[in-house]
Amino acid sequence: NRQWILAERPIGEPTDQTLKLVESPLPVAGPGEMLLRIEYLSLDPYMRGRMSDAPSYAPPVQIGEVMTGGTVARVIASQLDGFEVGDLVLSRSGWQDYAVSDGTEVAKLGKAPAHPSWSLGILGMPGFTAWAGLTRIGEPKAGETIAVAAATGPVGATVGQIGKILGCRVVGIAGGPEKCAYAVEELGFDACIDHKSPDFAELLAKACPDGIDVYYENVGGKVLDGVLPLLNPNARVPVCGIISQYNATSLPEGPDRLNWLMAQILRKKLKFQGFIIFDDFGHLYPEFAAQMSGWIESGKIRYREEIIDGLENAPRAFIGLLRGENFGKRVIRVRPA
């Protein structure tokens, strides 16, 4: 059983030394347990937070522990009521080939779902995050302008497409011309601006002639700098993530603009609201699942995955995700086909 364990806490960007691949004996499922063979491992930005022991909403992975992660797995032995050999499940089994589970936080996916790995993306945590943050905190109304960065990732792409279904103008922000073209041509965004462009702030302002009513915050940093002056009175900002800062080791240099920001919040009556998806909105999951399945079946929402073969490639793929090298939802196929 190959396992990626946390070897050291990274300072800044994770390195090849952060995680270590170890071999351990195949675990055995006892009474009330089942043995899972992991087929897909989700890579998600929050994993950077689990590598750190800074205070957070969830406990860190301990040094020597298997790295945490959402997985799609096959039951290969079971002494647990309700789970049979051959069942496909959504679990939190982490970065390894096999895991024993007592059924905690495990959901059955049915014998033959069309796209098992989608339960790690559009039909799972990231899709739910987009849906809940946008509709429950962003509260967009038809005709309003929504801006969202990481626009081709699983959260951002879903936010923008839901925005279009709700009748809004949607302006994406993404890294590079290929991602921007995809957001407009394939996802139906009204515009998409490359945050790597030297004229980013001006281009964003031009793409938002009526200002921004909902800024779905995924990245922070200079994207947030460009967005802030464009926010309309009573704009809503679901604070979902600030990925540009996840590897940061200190606050950026420069003038302290905290009081300027507070003045904007006051004068424009802005709403900034952070959320942790299952803590805050878990009760809405069935409503999300029903609505999203319908949108996918009717072709209203499209989904892009980037599947990488081999558990051995997971750390490099994760480092790349934080650098923006992914194009779509990054998933590891643990055993190459």
Ligand code: NDP
């Ligand atoms: P993505 O697959 O979109 O991957 C991250 C993307 O972020 C990269 O591809 C890159 O896109 C962009 N990015 C990275 N660094 C920067 C930077 N310095 N400036 C601008 N963009 C950058 O991730 P997800 O869709 O899975 O997640 C999106 C956000 O949602 C993350 O911040 C994540 O932490 C957050 N999240 C929060 C949850 C919650 O409960 N609050 C739950 C799930 C996710 P590009 O090349 O286009 O810039």
